Amino acid sequence: MSGNGFDENPFGEPNLDNPFADPAIQQATRMSTNVSLEDYNPFEEQAKPQLQINSTNTAAVVQPLSQNIPAPQPRLASGTTPSTSIQITSEELQRRQEELDRKAAELDRREQQLQGNVPQLNNWPPLPDNFCVKACFYQDIEVEIPPEFQKLVKHLYYIWIFYTMTLVANILGGLILLFHAGLLSNLFLAIFYTLLFTPASYVCWFRPAYKAFRNDSSFNFMVFFFVYFFQTVYTVIQAIGFKDLGYCGFITAISQFDSSAWGIVVGLLLLIIAFCFAITAGANVLMIMKIHSIYRSTGASMDKAKAEFTTEFLRNQHVQEATSSVVSSAVNSQFNNSRY
Numbered sequence: 001m002s003g004n005g006f007d008e009n010p011f012g013e014p015n016l017d018n019p020f021a022d023p024a025i026q027q028a029t030r031m032s033t034n035v036s037l038e039d040y041n042p043f044e045e046q047a048k049p050q051l052q053i054n055s056t057n058t059a060a061v062v063q064p065l066s067q068n069i070p071a072p073q074p075r076l077a078s079g080t081t082p083s084t085s086i087q088i089t090s091e092e093l094q095r096r097q098e099e100l101d102r103k104a105a106e107l108d109r110r111e112q113q114l115q116g117n118v119p120q121l122n123n124w125p126p127l128p129d130n131f132c133v134k135a136c137f138y139q140d141i142e143v144e145i146p147p148e149f150q151k152l153v154k155h156l157y158y159i160w161i162f163y164t165m166t167l168v169a170n171i172l173g174g175l176i177l178l179f180h181a182g183l184l185s186n187l188f189l190a191i192f193y194t195l196l197f198t199p200a201s202y203v204c205w206f207r208p209a210y211k212a213f214r215n216d217s218s219f220n221f222m223v224f225f226f227v228y229f230f231q232t233v234y235t236v237i238q239a240i241g242f243k244d245l246g247y248c249g250f251i252t253a254i255s256q257f258d259s260s261a262w263g264i265v266v267g268l269l270l271l272i273i274a275f276c277f278a279i280t281a282g283a284n285v286l287m288i289m290k291i292h293s294i295y296r297s298t299g300a301s302m303d304k305a306k307a308e309f310t311t312e313f314l315r316n317q318h319v320q321e322a323t324s325s326v327v328s329s330a331v332n333s334q335f336n337n338s339r340y
Contacts, residue, residue, distance in 0.1 A: 103143075106140070106143050107143075121135075121138070122134070122135035122136055122137055122138050123135050123137075123138055123139060123140070124136070124137045124138065124139040125137075137207065139210065141153050141154055141157070141210075144210075144214045145210070145213050145214055146213065149213045149294075152213070152290070152291070152294075153209070153210060153213055155287070156206060156209055156287060156291075157206065159280065159283050159284065159287060160201060160202060160206050162276075162279070162280060162283070163197075163201060163235070163280050164194075164198050164201075165276075166273065166276040166277055166280055167190075167193060167194040167197060167198060168194060169272075169273050169276060170190045170193070170194070170238075170246075170247060170248050170273055170277075171187070171190045171191055171194055172273075173186075173190065173248030173269065173270050173273045174186040174187035174188075174189070174190035174191075174246065174248070175187055176266055176269060176270070177248070177252075177256070177266075177270075180256065180262065180263075180266045181256065183244075185244065185246070186244070186246050186248075186252075188246075189245065189246025190246050190247075190248075192246070193246055193247075201231065204223075204227045204231075205223075205224055205227040205228045205231055208220040208221075208223040208224040208227070209221075209224040209228075209291065212224055221291075221295050224291070225288065225291075225292065225295075228284065228287075228288050229288065231284060232281060232284040232285055232288060235277060235280050235281040235284055236281045237249075238277045238281075239274055239277035239278040239280075239281050241253065241274055241277070243255065247277070248270045248273040248274060249273075249274045249277060250271070250274045250278075252270060252274075253267055253270030253271040253273070253274050254267065254271075256270055
């Protein structure tokens with residue numbers, strides 16, 4: 001046994017005079033020169049990716065092997081990252097400003113109308129200023145109708161437009177029947193129905209619905225339900241299309257089919273018009289059910305409609321003039337009778 005307490009190494013012949021000459025000790029020494037103790041975590045085994053250590057004379061460079069780390073965002077000159085919000089163009093800003101100005105001008109005009117400073121100008125139907133017929137009504141759904149009912153009133157207006165277009169298409173169907181089957185009466189009746197029901201449908205059921213939602217009027221709701229119910233029933237009759245009634249419904253369309261190619265084309269064209277009447281009838285049923293549910297949810301009733309009708313009837317200027325005339329005549333006659 002030597003003086004340092006070691007006999008000999010049975011696993012090799014290390015240099016016992018210099019224990020730091022062991023290769024494992026030398027490798028650990030070289031690594032410690034590049035990696036500090038602060039970077040060493042004995043509990044971190046698989047959580048972090050493996051690191052590649054580049055031994056240089058200046059500093060250790062740690063490079064991750066994984067390539068899934070996102071690249072940093074470029075920074076501006078001020079040191080801030082560029083904004084990812086949607087940029088609004090100048091045209092969009094100008095359009096929004098014009099819309100706000102239009103609404104502000106409309107609200108100001110309505111306020112002046114309520115104060116009696118500016119008379120209300122009718123804008124419907126939208127006709128040219130130099131036209132022989134002037135506008136009869138004022139209509140602006142976005143201004144006069146409450147926001148929660150604007151979509152419903154627009155849908156009702158679109159139904160009226162579609163019904164009007166169907167009546168015009170019915171005139172074309174009558175013209176086709178004139179050339180195909182020589183039926184002249186259908187064409188005249190189709191023109192008469194279009195000229196009659198186009199303005200009548202607008203005045204009798206769309207305007208009452210418009211005023212009902214605008215003023216929360218129970219009386220106008222009642223008028224709308226009464227007229228629109230018969231409108232719905234009549235549209236079903238139009239879709240059926242009985243012969244010699246002036247409507248190109250399903251019965252009239254099917255009767256025009258024959259073995260010739262022209263007969264098949266005529267039948268198909270008339271079937272399109274019949275389907276348009278059927279679509280209108282279905283839309284009418286859905287709309288009257290939806291509006292009735294809204295009307296019932298507001299707590300309106302027949303008594304409220306009667307009271308409203310009485311109030312509006314007595315406020316009418318013509319009714320007041322006629323009533324005053326009748327009362328004055330009765331007083332004068334009574335006074336004259338008392339003198340004699």
